[in-house]
Amino acid sequence: MKHIVFDLDGTLVDSLPGIALALNRALESLGKPIHTAQHIRTLVGRGARRLCADALPADEQNLPASINALLQAFMREYPHTWQQGTIPYEGISDMLERLASDEYRLSVLSNKPHIVTAPLVKHLFPSIPFAPVMGYTPEYPRKPDPASLLHIAASWNTAPSGITMVGDSLHDAHTAQNAGTALILVTWGYALTDDLLTTGAPLCSTVAELERSLRAGTGIWS
Known part of the structure; x- marks a missing residue:
């Protein structure tokens, strides 16, 4: 399968310092x-709103x-710290x-707000022809809802089964499962390996x- 959708934070980039700051x-x-x-590393991956909710004191979450x-x-x-x-x-680049x-x-699909996702990808990977690059906007629900991943498949005129999702979290795994794409997970990101197993x-x-x-087309749910 030569259609790959990458998660961003914890998969392609280590963005924790800017997020934490x-x-x-x-x-x-x-x-x-x-x-x-x-x-904060344990809170990343479910979008900015959930990040903020989980960062508040327990009685305000x-x-x-x-x-x-x-x-x-x-x-x-965040637009000034990312x-x-x-x-x-x-080795990613x-x-x-x-x-x-x-x-x-190649495409990028992130729960990070699109207003930050797009310039971040352009800045760090200027020569990579990612298309589309999708961060969160109100137009599509956040992962693990499959709508944004299915939109990418439609934009490529490709069946979801012809796409591999690459991520570092259970949210990415559930997104791939919900959309019917193949899935590969990486262990260098923000989730616990035991959870990924x-x-x-x-x-x-x-x-x-x-x-x-x-390159071998390895993945599940394909």
């Missing part, structure tokens, strides 16, 4: 306790006013260059292993 600045601005980067206030503060900060420490994982030169169709999907611990799996 923006979130803690937002929390501080509202007089809320801040978190370690290691704790279900209060829309508190969540909205923190989300607004986070979105003021470049700080956000880098591709070692070279792998993408090789896949693109071999005429694989429950999916039954192929797990790749190195970029070289990922590239071999992609």
Whole structure:
């Protein structure tokens, strides 16, 4: 299968430093306790709103006013912090260059707000012909809802079964399952490997292993 959709955070890039900086600045601005980067790592992947809800004190995590206030503060900060420490994982850029030169169709699908996803991908992967690049907008529900992944399949005029989803989380696994695409998971991201093992999907611990799996068409739900 030469149609690949990549998750972004924890799959292609380590974006934790910029996220943690923006979130803690937002929390501080509202007089809320801040978190370690290691704790924030466990909260990433389900979109900015869920990130902010989970970062609040326990008695405020279900209060829309508190969540909205923190989300607004986070979105003021993150466009200015995402470049700080956000880098591709070692070997990712070279792998993408090789896949693109071999005429694989490549896309990015992230729960990160599109207003940040698009410039981040363009900045870090300027020569990679990702099309489309999709971050979260109100037009499509967040992963694991399959609507955005199915939209990519339709834009490629390709059946979902002809696509491989590459991610680092259970959210990505459930997205692929819900859409009917193949799935490969990587272990260098933000989820616990033990959690990923429950999916039954192929797990790749190195970029070289990922590239071999992609070229071999390895994946489940295909």
